[in-house]
Amino acid sequence: MTDFERRAAVDRVADLVETVATEPMPVPVREVWVYGDVALGLDPVERLDVYVTKDMLFGRDSDRAEEFRESHGIEGVGETVDADWAEEHPEYLRANANGHAAPEQCLAAHLIDDDEPIHLEVCNASFEDNVRQRLEGAMAHEDYAQILDPRGVCLWAEGQRSDEAFRKLRESEFAFPPLSGALEMLGLEAGEAETAADAVKQYRAEAEGATVRGDVV
Template sequence: MSGFDRARAVDRLEDLVETVANERMPVPVREVWAFGDVALGLDPVERLDVYVTKDVLMRDDSDNGAVDADAIAAEYGVEGIGKSVRADWAADHPEYLRANANGHAAPEQCLAAHLLEEDEPVHLEVCNAAFEDNVTQRLRGARLREDYTQLLDPRGVCLWAEGTRSDEAFRKLREGELALPTLSAALEMLGLDDAEAETAARELHAWREQQDGVTVRGDVV
């Protein structure tokens, strides 16, 4: 699937936020951000970048009397039901249940399956840390590993937080009113020198151009 025209990209973000706000998710979701091309006002938007802040599931708030997590795990061959993802969500949406290589429920993959179509040009970042905090964390890690493809583009806008949708953010996205710097300039603001910022931006752009369809990255900080 090719990219979105700008209006369709913002419509898709509105649909996604509506789903998060009104449907039971595999884990509690606190924030939804858009970043990258759509935040920059580009048209078309080649890839839609979305960041979701989730809670680590410390205690499943499913109705334990109504759902047997062990039975669901046995039926679908996925561990961690009621521990990594909500048991009642897994019971209601087994078609969205996804596991990692170890056979354990993967919250970021479950969220992607619930929120996105298989062939959409969307990159989904899922983390328990807030967007700004993870920008800093990922920058630190990328510099240590000298792997700038691990960077999180800091040019983002919060669309929904703690149950409240930002109509103003959506208006600015739709009208292309957000004034954001180039990626290299944004990275310089975070402490990189000019040469490193240019290199980092170039490598991240190159990585993005190689991606196709839905891509998902999950972090726990």
């Protein structure tokens, strides 16, 4: 799959939100946002960008870590991802390069297929807070590809789906400035905003299939 027709993209997001709302997740999810092409009303949607705000477990079931270390060779189950979820969905259990259970990768495995043109951002901070955190980090390191597109729409928060946000999304009623303009509104100078916007666009253009990025703020 290379892109989504707009209607299919919104339907896919609705399915994803329904999954979050009705099924156990590897970590508690507080919010689901979309940003980028689908929020802008584009058709087709080349990549579907989804942002998930998660809570951290803080070792809630750490006593079960040894069980999964022996059965799956993965550290930290019950500490960073829910042990009951892992027991029910071992096919979605994923580890990082250090062999520890990776919440963002587990969420991606549960929510999206490998061949879907979907990017999943996972963070413990809200979308707006992480937009600013990532912008500050990108400016400090001159790594503009790490910028999070601030043009987002919250579709689900604290257990409640926003039917009005979905309606506006389906009817392309959200109005956003160009990415460079949105970055200027966050404090970048015009020239730097253009450079940053180009870097973000290039980063997205090079992505293929499902991708995921996790942050802890």
